Amino acid sequence: MERPDLIIIGAGVTGLATAKMALEEGAERKILVLEKSAGLGGRLATRRSPPAIFDHGAQSYPVMSSGSWHAFWKRPGRIDEWTDAEGVRVGTSRAGMTDLAKHLAQDLEVLKNTKVIRLTRTPSGWKVFSETGDSWETPRVLLTAPVPQALELLKGSQIPYPAGLSQLVYDPALVILLGLDSSPAVTTPFIRPKQPPLLSVTDQEQKKVSGTAAWTVVFDPEFSTRHFETDEVKVKTLALQEIRKQYPDLNIRDAQLKKWRYSRPSRIWPESAQAIEGYPGLVLAGDAFGGNGIDGALQSARTAVSLLF
Ligand SMILES: Cc1cc2nc3c(=O)[nH]c(=O)nc-3n(C[C@H](O)[C@H](O)[C@H](O)COP(=O)(O)OP(=O)(O)OC[C@H]3O[C@@H](n4cnc5c(N)ncnc54)[C@H](O)[C@@H]3O)c2cc1C
Secondary structure (H helix, E strand, O other), X not given: OOOOOEEEEOOEHHHHXXXXXHHHHOOOOOEEEEOOOOOOEOOOOEEEEOOEEEEOOOOOEEOOOOOHHHHHHOOOOOEXXXXXXXXXXXXXXXXXOHHHHHHHHOOOEEEOOOOXXXXXXXXXXXXXXXXXXXXXXXXXXXXXXXXXXXXXXXXXXXXXXXXXHHHOOEEXXXXXXXXXXXXXXXXXXXXXXXXXXXXEEEEOOOOOOOOOOEEEEEEOHHXXXXXXXXXXXXXXXXXXXXXXXXXXXXXXXXXXXEEEEXXXXXXXXXXXXXEOOOOOOEEEOOHHHHOOOHHHHHHHHHHHHHHHO
């Protein structure tokens, strides 16, 4: 694409929703999304591990606070609605949460496996450099990486930012994906764990994501922080002990570990997207700005569009 009107760094919900909304406002706009991973969705992540399938990032989105996006995602046979363990009405995607990102990305130009490593100013805007050796010029850049990663990029590009942004820290999350030999006797996908260190348990078969019995177990910030750097075999053993204490009857066939260094922001920035003063056309957005979760990311995307155009 020659000279996009906007380059978005990151193909998570924030980046993809911003691109979509910006195009709804102006179909002639040229928007390029650059994503460092091989897949779309960021923390909307689905792992196929035959015969099981697991969502191992976000498990659902809140129906009410996601606004019109619920209607956009709600295509026949693709979305189910539930009341989650906190009593909130949520939507889940049968093809896995990554499918929501894929639906958002339809008709968007997204370059995967493209990590942005530097930004420089030009007389008419920005030049964006990727690890792959490519570069693009554009008047506008939206940065949607989790804040610590976004700040690394700004630092490396010698762009100053509000000091308070470095106080935005995220909780890590250790997640165990359990392939089960038989289906537990549960009637909802969202099982409230009896006690810490388990934070949430989701039955992927009940959620209609997996054709076979499979649980995703997320550990709380305390356990996840303490064991984030622990040897993986050891942390899996510790995690399985904790799971068996609460669910002694589970027939566990196999267990995989997924580590999220940046899972959920533990503080939220007062603005739902942040323009960088003195650097026109550069905006930061994401769940640490709009509010925790997918609805927060969508809120941040809305504000980002209004700051960028
Ligand atoms: C275990 C877990 C469970 C969760 N459960 C829920 C839930 O049930 N409901 C809910 O609403 N929310 C949940 N969340 C939170 C939710 O997933 C996030 O709030 C939301 O997905 C954030 O979207 P985002 O686009 O802001 O960030 P991200 O999804 O992190 O997207 C940022 C993207 O930027 C890319 N990127 C980073 N640096 C670069 C670079 N230099 N160049 C190019 N690309 C780059 C990343 O690869 C990533 O794809 C959960 C999160 C986790 C980890």
